[in-house]
Amino acid sequence: MTAQLIDGRAVAAAVLDRVLQATLQRTERGLRAPALATVLVGNDPASEVYVRNKRLACDKVGIRSIPVHFDADVTQEKLLTRVDMLNADPLIDGVLVQLPLPRHIDATRVIERIRADKDVDGFHPYNLGRLAQRMPTLRPCTPLGVIELLKSVGEPFKRRHAVVVGASNHVGRPMALELLLTGATTTVCHRFTYDLAEEVSRADIVVVAVGRPGLIHGDWIKAGATVIDVGMNRLADGRLVGDCEFERARERAAFITPVPGGVGTMTVAMLMQNTLQAAETADTPIS
Numbered sequence: 001m002t003a004q005l006i007d008g009r010a011v012a013a014a015v016l017d018r019v020l021q022a023t024l025q026r027t028e029r030g031l032r033a034p035a036l037a038t039v040l041v042g043n044d045p046a047s048e049v050y051v052r053n054k055r056l057a058c059d060k061v062g063i064r065s066i067p068v069h070f071d072a073d074v075t076q077e078k079l080l081t082r083v084d085m086l087n088a089d090p091l092i093d094g095v096l097v098q099l100p101l102p103r104h105i106d107a108t109r110v111i112e113r114i115r116a117d118k119d120v121d122g123f124h125p126y127n128l129g130r131l132a133q134r135m136p137t138l139r140p141c142t143p144l145g146v147i148e149l150l151k152s153v154g155e156p157f158k159r160r161h162a163v164v165v166g167a168s169n170h171v172g173r174p175m176a177l178e179l180l181l182t183g184a185t186t187t188v189c190h191r192f193t194y195d196l197a198e199e200v201s202r203a204d205i206v207v208v209a210v211g212r213p214g215l216i217h218g219d220w221i222k223a224g225a226t227v228i229d230v231g232m233n234r235l236a237d238g239r240l241v242g243d244c245e246f247e248r249a250r251e252r253a254a255f256i257t258p259v260p261g262g263v264g265t266m267t268v269a270m271l272m273q274n275t276l277q278a279a280e281t282a283d284t285p286i287s
């Protein structure tokens, strides 16, 4: 078997188009365009690229983006005060603080300061708690994007065994909650897992998000499984690869995401969807 590639760029483009149509309809109804504040602290080149891509996506889908930039030595108090101002601004629907933050800033405090209904990253404990309680509000973008990819290939979820490799706060853990919500039987593997090969080999769906090239051997993959590789690793020779041995896994899986061209573009697309959702929620009168 040679797996069919899951085209993340095409699925992301479809999500972005849906968001564009919805923002156009909003302005036709006399509502303002959704607005996203992107907060960048310092000059980390990777973070600068991520934030630029988020702002470009905003431009594409009719979302107003408001850049906020602080020097790397900004005090925590000053950053928190700015978050308070963005929270209070009725013309801003989403607030995103790009991570990682410099070491002198407590990222948890900053994330928890963002108003939950403007937390378009879905990282606030309120939003994660709602996901855990099966009443999702704003949901973490990468796991939500993975579910979108799985749906795009008709994944049935129920009665299927999903294995998530990696238990990070922003990807692995919410990924497991999303998969549980679909009805998939879900296992989470992490650094203390006794026999990773054994766990992966029983999976109908494998989602790997660790950041270690070659961690998942291609011949661990069960025949006919679906493999979603969230890993993004730059090798010494400049190549970009995921966490799973792609060529060998492709011979066994039914569906697999390439790296690049798989999950990567989905995160930003789902951020746009979340920003639209935050704007729509803000418009809905509470009765």
Ligand code: GUN
Pocket (backbone or CB within 6 Å): 050, 096, 097, 098, 099, 100, 121, 141, 267
């Ligand atoms: N840094 C790397 N990925 C992300 C993300 O999805 N959101 C934020 N806020 N920071 C990040």
